Each structure stands twice: as structure tokens, then as C-alpha cells.
Amino acid sequence: MCGIAGICALSGGLPSEAEIWVKSATDMMRHRGPDGSGVWCGEGVVLGHRRLSIIDLSTGAQPMSDASGQTVVTFNGEIYNFATVRKELELLGFVFMTTSDTEVILHGWRAWGAACVEHFEGMFAFALWDAREKTLFCARDRFGKKPFFYTMQQGRFYFASELSALAAIPGLVLTVARRSLIRYLAYEYVPTPACLYEPVRKLEPPYTLMLHDGLFQTRRSLAIPVPE
Secondary structure (H helix, E strand, O other): OOEEEEEEEOOOOOOOHHHHHHHHHHHHOHHHOEOEEEEEEEOOEEEEEEEOOOOOOOOOOOOEEOOOOOEEEEEEEEEOOHHHHHHHHHHOOOOOOOOOOHHHHHHHHHHHHHHHHHHOOEEEEEEEEEOOOOEEEEEEOOOOOOOOEEEEEOOEEEEEOOHHHHOOOOOOOOEEOHHHHHHHHHHOOOOOOOOOEEOOEEOOOOEEEEEEOOEEEEEEOOOOOOOO
């Protein structure tokens, strides 16, 4: 179990406190990743990570960037078939610097774009920043095993693995959503994409989310396998 958090501006830059919030958010999720933490800052985006080391203990730290430094990802979960995907990408000419499943996400994006998630089998929630395209791409696995909460505030997109991290956003006021409370009392959970508190949402599985050129878009992208 790891923890991810970040902030991205739909247009313009970010305030100086953006990095402070991401660092605070990751610190609040230390229980999800006691083995390390990291924060990466780019133009209009900050990504954070709390790590539980399982695969590639020595070179799998996150946020992780490709060799060019133009593509960066923060990732929670595990890609079960990463060895197979890695071989596919190596045949396409990609060179790997680690043995981590995280790196297949970076190269998968460069090879297949948003369709990269169709190649991944596993449990995951991740956010990837492409500096070339000025695009933030987020995805959640088919069954929603890994959490992804988000909210929009003053033209800025915030996300985290836990609601408590978003609650620390300066100036954000959370209020109980009446319809969500009714659903919780009826079902003992709140169906996605709603959240118990407004104005927070959950990325619906199996959906992706993309921020590009000031636009915000979610799209169903993964087929849920049906047992034969």
C-alpha cells in the first residue's frame, strides 16, 4: 500500500504553498508508505508519494521520471503483468533503468498514450504528468481496489489517496452531502463517483481522467473481464 497526492493548475502557475500542501498530504499518509517519500515540482504541477517498498527496493523511488525528465508518475498499487508489458515495450525500443513496475507506466504512456491502461492488469491508481503535452493523466483500476479522491478549487485540481489529505487544503470547506449520507445509511458505503463530503469526488473505476489545455475530462477506458 502506497499513498499519492498532487496538485495541478488548469491554467497559469501554482502558489508557493502548493509544494507545502503536497508535502503535508504525503506526511498525513505515512501509514500507507513508511519506507520513503518524495515530492516532485514542475511547471503548474506538484506530485507527491509515500512508498511501501515491495518491488525494486533500491531504484523504485517515486515520483519517478523517465530519462528525459519530461514524464513523471506517482503510482499506488501493483501491475501484475508488468514483466510481459516490459517485454512489449523493449521490443518497441524503450530502455528501462529500473526493474520496477512503475516504469512500465512511464514508457507505456509514451508508447500508447491514454490506451496504456488497457495493457495493465493489476490494482492501481496513478497520476502522470507529461511536460511535453502539458497533460495530467490519471487512472484507476477496473475494480477500484486503489482509492483516488479529487476536487477542483479555484482552477486547481487536487488529488490524494485519502480524503483526510484533501481536507487539509487551505480554505477548503467540506460539507456532508445529503444524498451521499442517505446512500451510506442504505448501502453502508457511498457509490462512486460521489463522496460523503462535498465538493470531493472519487475517480470512478474503470475510468481515466485527463487535464489538458484547461479542459477536464473523464472517460471509461477499461473493460471489466467476464468469467467464462
